[in-house]
Amino acid sequence: MEEIMKALKNIQKELNAQKIEIQKSGEKVTEQVILNISNKLEEKFTVLEEKHQILKEKTEQQEKRIQIMEKQARQRNIIFFGIEEGEASYHNLENNILQFINEIFSLQMDCRDIQEIKRVGKKGERPRPIIVTFCTLGSKINILKQKRSLKDTQYHLSEDYPKYILEKRKELQAEANKEREKGNKVTIKYDKLVILKSNNKRTLEASPESVPNTQPQTGTSTTRASKKNKIKQSNPSISRSNSVTEGVIKPSILSYLVNNNINTPRNQINDTTDNLNS
Incomplete structure (x- = not known):
């Protein structure tokens, strides 16, 4: 009986040991599965992050392009406020704004200087603002230069800014x-905010090319002198003088003198020799 009990105890111990081993192996398998799943998820997340970054850069570029295009579209616009609203058609509105500009700003503009005119906003008690698109940027600048003429009046004007620029300007x-x-x-x-401090003054810095080099540079004078000597040796200068005897007379000049002497009459030659002898 005792032997049977010992055998049962041994079997129980072996079962417990196997159970522990099975638990450990199960934990290792679960850890490995979790590790594999996490690695795959990380790989997928990295791919998604790269795609997200690419899309983000593209959207930023598109936003910048849209902002540039919107700025260019509004570049020649001016918004007028306070002009009475009583026009019945587009031509009436155009004539009213031209009359307003020519009288207030003392300019001579006609319909050819304006590309588009429109009122914005909902109708109410106050007159709606008018957005005027000029054909040239110069026409807009001429009006902005005379903006002070609207001082102490019910009228005022401003440039046409996008919504995000208006919010930034408020900040x-x-x-x-x-x-x-x-x-x-x-x-x-x-x-952008431009700050001009009262103590600071704007100065123009001289470029390096315009500033004279007062400090002697080592090695430059000798090299330049040697280069000049080489140039002189390779291309020797021929001394020139007005007298015929100092220089070398070319054959063409001799033939020209001989022909002139042959063609001249003897009387003239004798006269010249007499004058020389006298």
């Missing part, structure tokens, strides 16, 4: 007010 306005409190001159140009 920059707060910074501009802070800089003005410090005593600095501030202007907002499109979407």
Whole structure:
């Protein structure tokens, strides 16, 4: 009986050991499966991240192109505010805006200077603003230069900015007010804040080519002199003089002199020799 009990205990121990081994092997298998799944997921995520980055760069480029195109489309626009709204047709609106520009700004414009006119917004008690697209940028600049003529009037004008630029300009306005409190001159140009400090002055720096080189450079003078000597030796200069005896008379000149002497009459030759002898 005792032997049977010992055999049963041994069998129980072996079963427990096998159970532990099975558990350990199961844990190893699950760890390996999890590791493989995580590796595959990481690979897929890296591919997706690369694609996302490429799409992000493309969208950023497209946004920049759209912003450039929108800026160019609004480049020749001016928005007029406060002009009475009573026109019945496009031609009436065109005539009203031309009359307004010519009277207020003392300009001579006609329908050929304007590409498009339109009112924006919903009708209400106040007159809607008018967006005018000029045919040339110069016409717009001429009007902006005389913007002060609208001072102390119900009318005013502004440039046509996209919505995101208007929001950015509002943010920059707060910074501009802070800089003005410090005593600095501030202007907002499109979407940038330009600060002109009162103490600083703009100076033009001279380019390196225009600044004379006062310091002697080692080795340059000797090399330049040697180069000049080589040039002189390779191309020796021939001394030139006005007298015929100092230089070498070419055969063509001799033949020319001989022909002249032959063609001249003897009386003239004798006269010249007499004059020389006298």
